[in-house]
Amino acid sequence: MTVTLFGQTFTEQDSLRGSITPEREWWDLNYYDLYVDVDPDRKFISGENTIRYKVLKPRQVLQVDLQPPLNIERVTQEGKDLKVESNGNAHFVHLEKPQKKGDFNEVVVKYSGHPKEAVRAPWDGGFSWATDDNGKDFVATSNQGLGASVWWPNKDHMYDEVDSMLIRVKVPQGLMDVSNGRLRKVDSTSNTYHWFVSNPINNYGVNINIGDYVHFGETYQGEKGPLDMDYYVLRDNLEKAKKQFRDAPKMMEAFEYWFGPYPFYEDSFKLVEVPYLGMEHQSSVTYGNAYKNGYLGRDLSGTGWGLKFDFIIIHEAGHEWFANNITYKDIADMWIHEAFTAYSENLFLDYYYGKEASADYVIGTRSSIANDEPIIGPYGVNQEGSKDMYYKGANMLHTIRQLVDDDEKWRQVLRGLNREFYHQTVTTEQVENYMSEKSGIDLIPVFDQYLRTPNIPIFEYEVDGNELKYRYSNVVKKFEMPLKIEVDGKMHWITPSDQWKTEEFEEDLSTLQVDRNFYVDVSL
Numbered sequence: 001m002t003v004t005l006f007g008q009t010f011t012e013q014d015s016l017r018g019s020i021t022p023e024r025e026w027w028d029l030n031y032y033d034l035y036v037d038v039d040p041d042r043k044f045i046s047g048e049n050t051i052r053y054k055v056l057k058p059r060q061v062l063q064v065d066l067q068p069p070l071n072i073e074r075v076t077q078e079g080k081d082l083k084v085e086s087n088g089n090a091h092f093v094h095l096e097k098p099q100k101k102g103d104f105n106e107v108v109v110k111y112s113g114h115p116k117e118a119v120r121a122p123w124d125g126g127f128s129w130a131t132d133d134n135g136k137d138f139v140a141t142s143n144q145g146l147g148a149s150v151w152w153p154n155k156d157h158m159y160d161e162v163d164s165m166l167i168r169v170k171v172p173q174g175l176m177d178v179s180n181g182r183l184r185k186v187d188s189t190s191n192t193y194h195w196f197v198s199n200p201i202n203n204y205g206v207n208i209n210i211g212d213y214v215h216f217g218e219t220y221q222g223e224k225g226p227l228d229m230d231y232y233v234l235r236d237n238l239e240k241a242k243k244q245f246r247d248a249p250k251m252m253e254a255f256e257y258w259f260g261p262y263p264f265y266e267d268s269f270k271l272v273e274v275p276y277l278g279m280e281h282q283s284s285v286t287y288g289n290a291y292k293n294g295y296l297g298r299d300l301s302g303t304g305w306g307l308k309f310d311f312i313i314i315h316e317a318g319h320e321w322f323a324n325n326i327t328y329k330d331i332a333d334m335w336i337h338e339a340f341t342a343y344s345e346n347l348f349l350d351y352y353y354g355k356e357a358s359a360d361y362v363i364g365t366r367s368s369i370a371n372d373e374p375i376i377g378p379y380g381v382n383q384e385g386s387k388d389m390y391y392k393g394a395n396m397l398h399t400i401r402q403l404v405d406d407d408e409k410w411r412q413v414l415r416g417l418n419r420e421f422y423h424q425t426v427t428t429e430q431v432e433n434y435m436s437e438k439s440g441i442d443l444i445p446v447f448d449q450y451l452r453t454p455n456i457p458i459f460e461y462e463v464d465g466n467e468l469k470y471r472y473s474n475v476v477k478k479f480e481m482p483l484k485i486e487v488d489g490k491m492h493w494i495t496p497s498d499q500w501k502t503e504e505f506e507e508d509l510s511t512l513q514v515d516r517n518f519y520v521d522v523s524l
Contacts, residue, residue, distance in 0.1 A: 008378070008383070010378070010381040010383070012087075012088075013087075013088045013089060013090075014381040014382055014383070015380060015381055016063075016087065016088065016089065016090040017065070017089060017090070017147065017156065017157075017381075017382045018157070018330070018331070018379075018380050018381040018382030018383065019157075019380040019381070020157060020159055021063055021090075022059070023059070023061050023062060023063035023090075023092055024063050024155060024157060024160070025056075026055070026056050026057050026058075026059040026099075027053040027054065027055055027056060027059075027062060027099075028053060028054045028056055028160060029051070029052075029053055029155055029160045029161065029162040029163070030052045030053055030054055030104060030162065030163050031050075031051075031052040031162060031163060031164055031165065031166075032049055032050065032051060032052075032154065032162050032165040032166070033049070033050040033052075033165075033166045033168075034047070034048075034049045034050075034152055034165065034166065034167050034168065034206070035047045035048050035049070035168040035169075035170075036151075036152065036167075036168070036169050036170070036208065037170040038139065038169060038170065038171055038177075038208065038210060039172075040129060040137040040139055040172065040210070042114075043114055043115075043117065043127070043129050044112070044113070044114055045070075045112065045113070045114075045115055045127075045151065046111070046112035046113075047110075047111065047112070047152070048108055048109060048110040048111065049108070049109050049111075049152055049153050049154060050106055050107075050108050050109075051064070051106060051107050051108075051109065051153075051154070051155070052104060052105070052106045053104070053105060053106075053107075054102070054103070054104050055099045055100060055101050055102060055103045055104075055105065056101065057101055058098070058099050058100060058101060059099060060094060060095045060096075060098075060099060061092050061093065061094055061095070062092070062093045062095060062107065063090055063091070063092055063093075063155070064090075064091045064093055064107070064109055064153050064154070064155070065089055065090055065091070065147065065149035065153065065154060065155065065156035066089065066091060066109075066111060066149050066152075066153040067089045067116065067147065067149050067150045068088075068089070068113075069113050069114055069115075069116070070111055070112070070113035070114075070115055070151070070153075071111060071112060071113050072084060072086070072091055072109060072110070072111050072153065073110040073111055073112060074110050075091075075093050075107055075108065075109050075110075076107065076108045076110075077095060077096070077097055077105065077106065077107050077108075078097060078106075080096060082094055082095060082096065082107070089147075089149060089156075091153075093107060095107075109153040111152075111153050115127045115150060115151045116146075116150050116151075117129060118142060118276065121140075121142045121275075121276035121277075122142035122143075122144060122276055122277065122278070122279045123145075124146070125141070125142035125143045125144065125145075125146050125150065126141070126142075126143065126146065126150050126151065127139065127140075127141055127151060128140045128141070128142065128274070128275050128276050130275035132211065132212060132234050132236070133234075133236060134212065134235075134236070136174070136175065136211070136212045137172065137175060137210060137211070138210070138211045138212075138234070138274075138275050139208070139209070139210040139211070139275075140207065140208065140209045140210070140274040140275060140276065140286065141207050141208045141209075142207070142274075142276060142279045142281075142286070143204055144204045144279065145204075145331065145382075145384065147203075147204070147382075148203035148204050148206055149203075151208075152206070154203050155203070156203055158202055158203070158204075158327060158328055158329055158330065158331065158425060159329040159330070159425050160425075161200040161201060161202050161203075161327065161423075161425060162200065162201060162203075163200055164196070164197055164198050164199070164200075165180070165181070165196070165197040165201055165206070166184075166194065166195070166196050166197075167179040167180060167181070167194075167195045167196075167197070167206065167208075168192055168193070168194050168195075169192065169193050169195075169208050169210070170190055170191060170192040171191055171192075171193070171210045172191065173191050174212070175191075175210050175211060175212060175213075176193060176210070176211070176212075176213050176232075177193040177195075177208060177209065177210050178193075178195075178209045178210075178213060178232045178270065178272045178284060179193070179195040179206070179207060179208055179209065179284060180195060180197045180201060180205065180206060180207065180267065180281060180282055180283050180284040181195045181196045181197035181198065181267040181268070181283055181284075182195065182196055182198075182267060182268055183195055184196045197267055197282070197283065198266045198267055199263070199264050199266060199267055199282075199283075199423060200423045201282050201324070202282070202323075202324065202327045202425075205280070205281050205282035205284075205323075205324055206281070206282075207279070207281040207284055207286065209232070209272045209273075209274055209284070209286065211232075211234055211273070212234060212235050213232040213233065213234065213235070213272075213273070214232070214233060214234075214235050214238050215230060215231065215232050216230075216231050216238070216241070216242060217229055217230040217231055218249065220249050220252050220269075222252060222256055222261060222262055222265070223256050223260070223261040223262075224261045224262070224265050225265070227252070227262060227265055227268070227269060228268040228269070229248055229249065229252070229268070229269045229270075229271075230268055230269070230270045230271075231245050231248070231270070231271045231272075232270065232271070232272045232273065233272075233273040234273055237273065237291065240291040241273070241291065243291075244291045244310060244313075245271060245313070247309055247310045247313045247314065248269075248271060248313055248317070250309075250348075250352070251313055251314050251317050251318075251348065252269070252317075253351070254347065254348045254351035254352065255317070255318060255320075255321060255344065255347075255348070257351060257411075258344070258347045258351070258411060258414055258415070259321040259322075259344075259414055259415060259417075259418050260321075260414075260415040260418040260419060262320060263320060263321060263324065263325035263418065263422065263423065264282065264283045264320065264324070264325075267282075267283040268283060269283060269285070269317075269320070270283060270284050270285065271285055271286075271287050271313065271317075272284055272285070272286050272287065273286075273287050273288065274286040274287065274288050275288060276288050277289065277296070277312065278312040278316045279316060280316045280317075280319030280320070280323050280324060280337075280341075282320065282324040283320075283324075285313075285316045285317050285319075285320070286316070287312055287313065287316070288312070289310055289311060289312035289313070291310075292310070293306075293307045293308065293309060293310050293311075294306050294307045294309075294310075294311055295311040295312075296311075300364075300365060300368065301360070301361045301362070301363075301364030301365050302364050302367060303360045303361055303364040305349055305353070305357050305358075305360055305361040305364070306345075306361060306364075308349065308352075308353065309345075309348060309349070311345070314344070314345055314348050315341055315342070315344070315345060318340075318341040318344035318345070318348075319337060319341050321340070321341075321344075321418055322336060322337055322340035322341050322344070323336075323337035323341065325418055325421075325422060325423060326417060326418065326421045326424065326426055326431075327424070327425045327426070328425065328426065328427075329425045329426060329427055330379050330380065330427070331377070331382055331383065331384050332376055332377040332378055332379045332380075332383060332384065332385060333376060333426075333427060333428045334377070334384040334385065334389055335375045335376065335385065335389035335393045335428070335451060336426065336428065336431055338389045338390045338393060339375070339389055339390065339392075339393020339394055339396065339397060340393075340397065342365070342390040342391055342393060342394040343362070343393070343394040343397040343398065345361065345362075345394075346358035346359070346361040346362040346394070346398070349361050355407075359398070359516070359517055362391075362394050362395055362398045363395070363398075363516055363517070365390075365391040365394065365395070366391065366395060366519070368390075368391050369388050369391050369392045369395070370386065370387070370388055371388065371392070371454045371455070371456060372386055372388070372454055373385065373386040373388075373454050374386060374451065374452050374453055374454055375388055375389045375392060375393060375450065375451045375452075376428060376451050376452055386454065388454075392450065392519075393450075393451075395519040396446070396447075396450040396451070396519060398517060398519070399446070399450075399481075399517065399518050399519045400435070400439070400443060400446065401517075402484065402515065402517045402518055403439070403441055403443075403446075403481065403482060404439050404441065409439070410439075412438070413435055413438045413439055416434070416438055417431065417434060417435070420434055421434075428447070428451065432444055432447045445476060445477075445478045445479045445480070445481070446479075446481055448476045448479075449475060449476050449479050449481075450519075452476075453476060455474045455475070456474065456519065456520060456521050457472050457473075457474060457475045457479065457481065457520045457521070458472065458473045458474045458475075458520065458521045458522070458523050459472060459483060459496060459514060459520050459521070459522050459523070460472070460473055460523045460524075461512070461522075461523075461524060462524070463509040463510065463512070463524075465509075466504050466505055466506070466509065467502055467503070467504055467505075467509075468494075468502070468503050468504075468505060468509055468512070469500055469501070469502045470494065470496050470500070470501055470503075471496050471497065471498060471499060471500045471501065472496045472497060472498055472520075473498065473523075474521075475498055477498075479497070479498065480495055480496065480497045481495075481496075481518075482494070482495045483495070483496060483514065483515070483518055483520065484514075484515040484517075484518065485512055485513065485514055485515065486511075486512070486513045486514075486515065487505055487507040487508070487509060487511060487512050487513075488507035488508045488511045489507075489511075490507055491515075492505070
């Protein structure tokens with residue numbers, strides 16, 4: 001069975017992965033107890049996941065996701081083997097025990113195999129099997145988009161986050177594992193590391209990182225009190241990390257100012273070195289930026305400001321607020337993660353270097369925007385939209401800041417989002433409605449324009465003496481976004497629509513310039 005959406009063809013597997021199927025919607029995740037034995041020499045893993053859930057309504061078939069070439073060996077409930085019918089990545093467990101509304105039950109899924117090896121982590125993820133400069137194993141997981149089920153069995157849809165989780169990872173002697181949350185204990189006999197996550201966590205945020213790590217850390221005095229900030233890096237990189245990771249407490253200060261308290265004080269904050277670029281794994285943010293400022297030493301804005309900070313520390317840690325605290329229900333709304341977090345880069349600059357520096361940076365990133373397809377993708381098939389969700393999304397938010405025209409009010413909108421949707425999964429509509437309500441501006445046409453079309457508004461104008469004739473073209477219906485213009489050194493607000501308007505000015509209109517902070521094209 002196939003279906004065509006947005007000009008793309010999707011299969012039954014896409015729907016099983018990307019939709020809330022009948023076999024998913026009747027039960028609510030409560031707790032995972034995940035155990036994984038990692039054998040780097042064979043690139044092999046084995047283990048089990050205990051899945052505790054609450055019955056929302058009676059049904060007898062439960063969907064668990066695990067991607068080949070990994071195999072489910074058996075599934076049990078209360079010690080009894082259960083029948084499992086598999087359809088590609090989706091596995092349908094036939095429960096024998098009556099599932100009564102309100103009950104908490106568990107299934108245990110045992111599995112093993114050679115997991116998919118990452119091709120270009122983290123974008124085409126899986127397991128990254130590497131070695132450090134001393135020949136010791138250096139292993140990590142990454143799986144956004146691809147799905148956590150590429151290496152462990154779970155309910156692999158973003159709408160339902162587990163409330164808490166135990167992650168137990170057995171690794172070779174002489175190495176350690178760093179995962180999410182806090183280290184509860186180490187079984188020295190088997191070299192198994194026990195990490196406990198006390199907050200809700202999205203499935204792609206769960207990770208394993210194995211290496212010859214050394215640890216250092218600090219205590220940050222944050223909005224909610226002392227916050228443990230821990231850093232795990234390869235042994236030979238300790239001194240470089242102590243210097244480069246000074247950006248971490250600076251990040252925390254700036255983002256607590258803009259977004260509110262760090263959302264996971266109970267689980268601490270960690271930076272963990274990995275053999276790929278990095279990823280926003282919750283409370284276990286991974287780092288592979290070669291201890292350089294910018295993006296592997298490059299300034300993505302072309303302005304110089306991007307070399308004032310380590311891109312991976314700032315961007316990936318920004319995801320703790322937008323991705324891990326506020327999480328999309330459907331990957332089609334991935335802009336909620338990426339637009340706000342790309343925007344956080346220039347808010348970091350704003351905090352330390354001022355508004356003009358931050359404006360330079362975000363405007364500089366416009367050169368990376370393709371305007372090729374809508375930022376929001378098709379729903380229900382595990383498909384994200386355009387990569388423009390990063391810097392087109394950031395410039396949309398920068399434009400909205402101009403419309404709010406009150407920096408403290410704008411800050412409270414951003415902080416309010418993190419309060420209102422604290423530890424929740426959300427839709428685009430929820431974010432749109434909240435921002436419209438709290439800003440006091442109908443932002444829906446703005447979101448429609450920048451998120452749901454690939455088109456940039458064109459501000460067209462003509463000058464006849466002291467008369468200015470203007471309109472928008474290339475816009476959605478009801479798009480009447482106010483625009484700030486400068487005429488002969490004076491700032492004016494005008495409100496174009498898709499119909500021509502005429503307005504008289506006392507100043508010399510030949511000097512007219514559109515405020516660069518608005519993401520529009522200009523045609524004279």
